[in-house]
Amino acid sequence: MSTKTVLSLHQGKPTQDGAGVSLTRIIGQPSLPRLDPFLMLDFFGSDNPGEYIAGFPPHPHRGFQTVTYMLAGKMRHRDSVGNEGVIEAGGIQWMNAGRGLIHEEMPEQESGLLQGFQLWVNLPAKEKMSAPGYEDIHPDAVPDVAIGQQVRVKILAGEFNGVSGPVKSHSVDPLFIDVQSAAEEEVTLSLADEHNTFVYCYEGGLQIAEQPVSHGKLAVLSKGTELTMSMQAGTKCIIVSAAPIQEPVVQYGPFVMNTEAEIHQAIKDYQNGRFAG
Numbered sequence: 001m002s003t004k005t006v007l008s009l010h011q012g013k014p015t016q017d018g019a020g021v022s023l024t025r026i027i028g029q030p031s032l033p034r035l036d037p038f039l040m041l042d043f044f045g046s047d048n049p050g051e052y053i054a055g056f057p058p059h060p061h062r063g064f065q066t067v068t069y070m071l072a073g074k075m076r077h078r079d080s081v082g083n084e085g086v087i088e089a090g091g092i093q094w095m096n097a098g099r100g101l102i103h104e105e106m107p108e109q110e111s112g113l114l115q116g117f118q119l120w121v122n123l124p125a126k127e128k129m130s131a132p133g134y135e136d137i138h139p140d141a142v143p144d145v146a147i148g149q150q151v152r153v154k155i156l157a158g159e160f161n162g163v164s165g166p167v168k169s170h171s172v173d174p175l176f177i178d179v180q181s182a183a184e185e186e187v188t189l190s191l192a193d194e195h196n197t198f199v200y201c202y203e204g205g206l207q208i209a210e211q212p213v214s215h216g217k218l219a220v221l222s223k224g225t226e227l228t229m230s231m232q233a234g235t236k237c238i239i240v241s242a243a244p245i246q247e248p249v250v251q252y253g254p255f256v257m258n259t260e261a262e263i264h265q266a267i268k269d270y271q272n273g274r275f276a277g
Contacts, residue, residue, distance in 0.1 A: 004197065004224035006211040008032075012043060012218070018056035018105075022046055026200060026218050028120070035196050035220060036244035037122040037172045039064060039256060043202060045071070045115035052114045055106035060275050061097035062266045063128040063256040065121045067176065068093040068105065069156060069238075071202075073114035079103035080275060083134040087116075090139030092156050094167045098123070098130040100266065100275040117238065119176075124245050125258050127171050141166045150183035151231065158241075160189075174242035181231035188228045189239070197221040197241035204235030213237075 010032045012024035021044060026032070028040035046052055055075075068075065068087055075087045079095070080102040087093045095103065107114055123130070143155045143163050153160060157167040158175030165176065175191070181204070191197060199208070200218045207230040213219045221227065227239070248258045255266040269275065 001226050002193065002224040003209065004191065004221040004227045005209040006213070006219045007222050008220045009211075009213065010218045010220070011216060017042070018059075019054035021055065022051040024216075027198075032218070032220070034249065035198060036246065036249075037174075037242050038119060038196070038198070038240065039122050039249075039251070040118075040120040041200070041218070042118045043116075043200070044118075045113070047113040049111055052107055053110065056104060057106070058102050058104045059254060060100060060102050060270050061254045062100040062270075062275070063262075064097055064123050065171070066093075066095045066097065067119040067121060067157075068095075068116060069119075069176075069178075070116040072116070073112060074108035075114070075116070076106050076108045077103060077134075077136070079132070079134065081132050081134075083136075085134075085136035087136065088139055090142060090154075092137045092142065092167065094135045094137070094157070096123075096130065096133035096171075098128070098132045100269060101132040102275050119240065120256075121172055121174060121242070122245055122249065122256060123171055125247055128257060128262075130171075135167060137166045147189070148185050148187040150185050151179060151181045151187050154178040154180075172242045172245065174240060176238065176240050178236065178238050179229075179231075181233060181235045183233045184231065186228065186230045188226055190225060191227050191239075191241055192243070193223055193225045195241040195243050197227075197239065199227075199229075199237050199239050201235065201237040204232045206231045206235050206237060
């Protein structure tokens, strides 16, 4: 067995997106532009409605998938192919933009805490023009397993310890888990050796191979089949892992393709109303 260690640590950058939603960009910022196949990771969290109430009005996507994982509050999704649903705390939405759609994500609340993640996952060239798809996973459909004495793992996507997460529409088959410790404990997880893997600590703190990973830090991990984490009481982190696609990436805002010509075509198609369904 080989052990994963920390290759680099990254602090997210405060920014705004949509119609002025305050968030922290962790992947997709200068110190970590991408981690193949992951294009972007945002964390949003505020109990001030002024920082989230305007939401994310209609906007286009092509060539990748978006993953929204809600920790608190509710967000409503609507898109140009007729999908609609509310993502609740503990739930997850996995959307395949594929060849193109227009969607909106708007808070389904006017007060209280709104908190969660959005992850952008690239698509391989052969699937960039696939049909749009959408999965709305309710919290009670997310399996929860125990490891160690005081640590629990929510399996959002992929397989962990023989248990499969509920998401079925993904192409790059990532692992996406939320690990939470009720008390101080050291745990060891078996993970894919050659996959690109990151850990983001959103509450508390932990240590990987003597490297502290504090609240608000993302750790990019080395290759290896095992990950040992010493977790403080009350620590919460997400672990996300997938095989790299290893193809050229050309990105222009919400369009992610393999060539400049494909980007120009995406812009033209959007301008000509070809993202309607």
